Amino acid sequence: MSRPGPLTRSKAIAAIQQGEHSNLHDVE
Incomplete structure (x- = not known):
């Protein structure tokens, strides 16, 4: 979870x- 990738x-x-x-809130 260092850099937002695919x-x-x-x-x-x-x-x-x-x-x-x-769950979208957890995807930050």
């Missing part, structure tokens, strides 16, 4: 796909 994007996409908008 992994962070994937996490955000996965969270959106799951419908967990609260």
Whole structure:
């Protein structure tokens, strides 16, 4: 979690796909 890369994007996409908008807060 040093630099925002494709992994962070994937996490955000996965969270959106799951419908967990609260998870987006953890993707910063």
